Amino acid sequence: MQVLRFITCGSVDDGKSTLIGRLLFESKAIFDDQWSNLQIDSRQYGTQGENIDLALLVDGLQAEREQGITIDVAYRFFATTKRRFIVADTPGHEQYTRNMATGASTADLAVILVDACKGVQTQTRRHSRIVAMMGIEQVVLAVNKMDLVGYNKEVFDAIAKDYQALADELGLQVQQVALSGLQGDNVLARSPHMPWYQGPTLLEYLEAIPLGADNINLPLRLPVQWVNRPNPDFRGFCGRLAAGQVRPGAAVRVLPSGVQTCIKQVLSGFAEVDCASAGESVTLTLADEVDVSRGDVLVAAELPPEVADQFEARLLWLDEQPLLAGRQYLLKLATREISATITTIKHRVDVNTGTQLATKALEMNAMATVTFSTSAPLVFEPYQQNRVLGSFILVDKLSLQTVGAGMINFALRRASNIHWQALTMNKAGRAAQKHQQPRCIWFTGLSGSGKSTIANMLDKRLYAEGRHTYILDGDNVRHGLNRDLGFTEADRVENIRRIAEVAKLMVDAGLIVLVSFISPFRTERQLARSLFVEGEFIEVFVDTPLAECEQRDVKGLYAKARRGELKNFTGIDSTYEVPKNPEVHLYTQHSNVEQCAEAVLQALYDE
Ligand SMILES: Nc1ncnc2c1ncn2[C@@H]1O[C@H](COP(=O)(O)OS(=O)(=O)O)[C@@H](OP(=O)(O)O)[C@H]1O
């Protein structure tokens, strides 16, 4: 029996809980103990006098919300003789946009509630934009509380017309249902009070709407979840079919490698089958011994999806910390996990009006169109074509929190026209020529902490030993390469991203590079570190307390910042994130410049 996954959008005031409660009640999805509790709770907390208050079935979560407990999504399960259902109940308030987006991301359909007494509200528009952005195309407009407007047809028609204009703008197919969750009108049974309503009841519609049939007719896509090797004679590639059907003998391609072969066996569980279809979990064996690992995608050989490393996407930001262009995250798409950098935030979308707005940072619950690049080629399909291969989440590499959810629009043309040029000389050759191990020595610390002075002293020591070095200093680089950048968070992110790439090129040239930038954010220092092989990157924390830096204030910048003449000054009104595990920790109040330089030199040679 197929499963219909749907999300309910609206607020408790719109009667969402009562409607879900009634669906659970009428489909007998309530267990005995829940029923007896509901009777007790209805007497104690109910709003329906002697009658059962069905809302209490669902509102338990409301109490948790009021206690500030983070609610992702509350999933409810029920079934009728025709179909099984999973309903995602998410809070309607703007601060829970990310919860609704999470619920919508796996839903086939959205039930959007409108209170007949209020009509289409701003939040109705927001909910509709969110579900449209998450790729949902089917919407039920549940015009609820019709009992409170005397089951008036004109009221219903006016709301239906008003909403249809929005649905047309968003490309949503809408089934409008006039109902009352409280009285049950048109939820399961047809309403005796609205003979003028000829459409389906809510449950009739939910039971009958066709499900994901088009996915079966698409070309084969199997994101490989894991490789099953119980013994040397069997290698099975396991996953959930994202599209198409698969049969033994079918010609397939392994992406991103591009190797071609054929399907040998199709297993569902332990049983061999002649065919498996989209949505089913399968194990496939191949006719040839080819290299396939988790994250690869087995696809129809003649109709492969694209592979690229630069994209445009719609992104919903989910984290309290704003998104800043230039930051690197872990991107999870289907079964692939890969580093990705948001290269630009093209514009933010006002979820209430759809207006496109310029922005350099993205706050929590905001939606935007962005471009991003991946550290290696990514198998994908535009979200409108395939939700599994077109949707992704972004995970913060340090906190491991999910910070964004996105849908790919398309690959950027430049992605397919830039090829990594194989060159003869390499880093090892250039390092051997210089008789040294190339290194990136990354000095981080407050302004005036001593980065430049110590780096300069170290540079002189290395030069005297015949080393080939170069210093990249924040102040200096900002007069040239990064003269277009200021000191906003976004600019500092881009400043460090660029200089990390420059340092990588210099290390690749066999040099020992000394980087002396405040580099205040852990994420960007981690990004820099990630560009080098293990042991090549030495983080030096020049630890000088703010008071000492302010005491020194060799450039008078602290005084200016204190007078309010210099904004976004690190340590005053801009954050500095102390390194957690630097390779070298310099306490400049207890070691002079020479001692600091010597400490770094020792670390360099101890590496
Ligand atoms: N608002 C603000 N905040 C911090 N620093 C400022 C600012 N405005 C100018 N300066 C001068 O710029 C130098 C820091 O540049 P960086 O590129 O190292 O900063 S960052 O890494 O982008 O945060 C820094 O040089 P150092 O003192 O050598 O660190 C300052 O002299």
Ligand SMILES: Nc1ncnc2c1ncn2[C@@H]1O[C@H](COP(=O)(O)OP(=O)(O)O)[C@@H](O)[C@H]1O
């Ligand atoms: N280890 C140290 N002990 C005492 N003073 C130091 C030390 N390192 C640097 N200084 C002094 O601190 C001041 C700021 O140093 P600077 O290298 O310009 O800092 P930054 O590059 O971090 O802004 C300079 O006057 C420098 O001589």
